[in-house]
Amino acid sequence: xxxxxxxxxxxxxxxxxxxxxxxxxxxxxxxxxxxxxxxxxxxxxxxxxxxxxxxxxxxxxxxxxxxxxxxxxxxxxxxxxxxxxxxxxxxxxxxxxxxxxxxxxxxxxxxxx
Amino acid sequence: xxxxxxxxxxxxxxxxxxxxxxxxxxxxxxxxxxxxxxxxxxxxxxxxxxxxxxxxxxxxxxxxxxxxxxxxxxxxxxxxxxxxxxxxxxxxxxxxxxxxxxxxxxxxxxxxxxxxx
Numbered sequence: 702x703x704x705x706x707x708x709x710x711x712x713x714x715x716x717x718x719x720x721x722x723x724x725x726x727x728x729x730x731x732x733x734x735x736x737x738x739x740x741x742x743x744x745x746x747x748x749x750x751x752x753x754x755x756x757x758x759x760x761x762x763x764x765x766x767x768x769x770x771x772x773x774x775x776x777x778x779x780x781x782x783x784x785x786x787x788x789x790x791x792x793x794x795x796x797x798x799x800x801x802x803x804x805x806x807x808x809x810x811x812x813x814x
Numbered sequence: 815x816x817x818x819x820x821x822x823x824x825x826x827x828x829x830x831x832x833x834x835x836x837x838x839x840x841x842x843x844x845x846x847x848x849x850x851x852x853x854x855x856x857x858x859x860x861x862x863x864x865x866x867x868x869x870x871x872x873x874x875x876x877x878x879x880x881x882x883x884x885x886x887x888x889x890x891x892x893x894x895x896x897x898x899x900x901x902x903x904x905x906x907x908x909x910x911x912x913x914x915x916x917x918x919x920x921x922x923x924x925x926x927x928x929x930x931x
Contacts (some may be wrong), residue, residue: 750918
């Protein structure tokens with residue numbers, strides 16, 4: 702598979718602070734990226750996505766930034782809450798509608814009340 | 815919203831036995847389902863892509879004779895771990911993609927935890 706997500710696995714933040722989770726990818730042909738949240742013992746949940754023709758996309762309290770020049774992706778969570786504690790994965794595919802889909806290493810976010 | 819279920823949610827078996835895990839899309843049709851394996855504190859690794867009515871496509875390094883996949887209908891795919899051994903203990907997660915849909919329409923099941931003694 703493709704190499705996605707080579708960054709550190711843990712992040713601790715105070716409740717109310719902003720969180721930034723990073724992800725690197727190696728395939729310059731990657732076309733579509735998704736951030737997922739996985740709580741312990743559960744399957745991944747879709748958070749936000751971005752196509753390669755964009756460099757920023759905003760959702761509710763979350764923003765994804767894409768830097769294609771350095772093949773880097775980040776997820777920003779505003780006003781982090783205890784319920785945001787989970788493992789966050791970036792995932793990448795070279796085709797928006799194809800059948801290859803790869804997850805990064807993941808980052809464990811802990812929110813300190 | 816679209817829901818994917820897995821059964822069982824957890825299973826303990828003896829070494830050498832076979833275990834079948836079911837993945838169902840409850841309220842939509844999924845021509846393509848995916849099986850992932852996740853070891854503790856690690857990422858999800860794609861094992862195989864399951865297409866309804868055809869043979870599954872396995873990722874490099876995944877033994878097709880050990881991990882049998884059947885996708886007999888548009889709402890059901892099964893993964894059978896044959897002759898399971900302790901190293902097969904893992905969290906198995908399936909996902910289903912809406913027929914003709916893009917990746918934002920991929921929905922994940924809750925996972926099945928397998929422990930082989």
